[in-house]
Amino acid sequence: MALYDTIGRGYGQRRRQDPRIAAHVFRALAGASSVVNVGAGTGSYEPRDRRLVAVEPSRVMIRQRDAGAAPAVQASASRLPFRDESFDASLAVLTVHHWSDQARGLLELRRAARRRVVILTYDPSFRGFWLTDYFPEILEVDSRIMPPLSELRRQLGRFDVFDVPIPHDCTDGFLGAYWRRPAEYLRAEIRLAISSFAKLRNLEAGLDALRRDLASGEWQRRYGTLLEREAIDLGYRLVVA
Numbered sequence: 001m002a003l004y005d006t007i008g009r010g011y012g013q014r015r016r017q018d019p020r021i022a023a024h025v026f027r028a029l030a031g032a033s034s035v036v037n038v039g040a041g042t043g044s045y046e047p048r049d050r051r052l053v054a055v056e057p058s059r060v061m062i063r064q065r066d067a068g069a070a071p072a073v074q075a076s077a078s079r080l081p082f083r084d085e086s087f088d089a090s091l092a093v094l095t096v097h098h099w100s101d102q103a104r105g106l107l108e109l110r111r112a113a114r115r116r117v118v119i120l121t122y123d124p125s126f127r128g129f130w131l132t133d134y135f136p137e138i139l140e141v142d143s144r145i146m147p148p149l150s151e152l153r154r155q156l157g158r159f160d161v162f163d164v165p166i167p168h169d170c171t172d173g174f175l176g177a178y179w180r181r182p183a184e185y186l187r188a189e190i191r192l193a194i195s196s197f198a199k200l201r202n203l204e205a206g207l208d209a210l211r212r213d214l215a216s217g218e219w220q221r222r223y224g225t226l227l228e229r230e231a232i233d234l235g236y237r238l239v240v241a
C-alpha cells in the first residue's frame with residue numbers, strides 16, 4: 001500500500017498550488033509541449049495548457065484530483081510505463097524524497113524526457129529555519145531522505161539551480177509554508193498535511209516549547225524580525241536539467 005494512501009487523506013484541502021511557486025515551475029517548463037508529472041499527487045503544479053500525463057502510486061491521491069485535471073496513471077517513479085523520450089519534459093514536485101529507489105526514479109525521469117527534467121526539491125544542507133530549533137529531529141529525518149544536490153547532479157548531469165523563496169501567505173501547506181504564521185504549526189490538521197511531522201518521535205516536546213514561547217513572547221523576541229518579511233529562502237530549490 002502506498003504511504004500516501006494513509007497520510008494523503010485530506011491532502012487536497014491544505015496542499016493547493018501557490019501561484020508564486022507555480023510561476024517558477026511553469027517558467028522552467030517553457031517550450032515543453034508535453035510533460036509527465038511524476039509523484040503528481042493531486043496535481044498542484046500541473047500546467048493546463050499542454051499535453052500532460054500524471055504518474056502517482058497512491059489511489060487516495062489520484063481520487064483527490066479535480067475532474068478537469070490531466071489523466072493519471074497509477075505507477076511508481078521506479079518504473080514509468082512509457083517509452084524512452086515520450087515527453088518533452090519530466091516534472092517532479094516535492095516528491096523525490098518519498099521514492100523508495102531515488103537513483104532509479106531519477107534515471108526514469110531522464111529516460112522519459114526528450115529535453116528537460118524539472119525537479120522542485122529541498123536542499124538538506126540548508127540551515128536557518130526557526131522551526132528546526134523546536135523540532136531538530138526534522139534535520140535528521142531530512143538528511144536521511146532528501147537527496148543532496150550532489151546526488152541529483154550525479155544522476156542528472158549538469159543542471160541549473162534556482163532558489164524558490166516561500167511567500168509569507170503561501171497557499172500550499174508544506175513544511176515551510178507557515179514560517180510567518182508560527183501558531184499554525186500547533187494545529188493538528190495543519191501538521192497532518194506535512195509528512196515530516198508524521199516521522200517525528202519527539203513531536204510533543206517541540207509543540208510544548210513552541211506553545212510556551214508564543215505565549216510568553218519569546219518566539220517574537222527571537223524571530224520577530226521575520227514578521228516584516230514578505231518571502232524568505234528556506235532551502236527550496238528548483239533544479240532544471
Ligand SMILES: C[S@@+](CC[C@H](N)C(=O)[O-])C[C@H]1O[C@@H](n2cnc3c(N)ncnc32)[C@H](O)[C@@H]1O
Nearest residue numbers: 004039040041044058076077093095098099100
Ligand atoms: C508531498 S506529495 C507531492 C505531490 C505533488 N507533486 C504536489 O506537489 O502537491 C508526494 C507525492 O509523492 C508520491 N510518491 C511516493 N512515492 C512515490 C514513488 N515511488 N513514485 C512516484 N511518486 C511517489 C506520493 O504518493 C505523493 O503523492
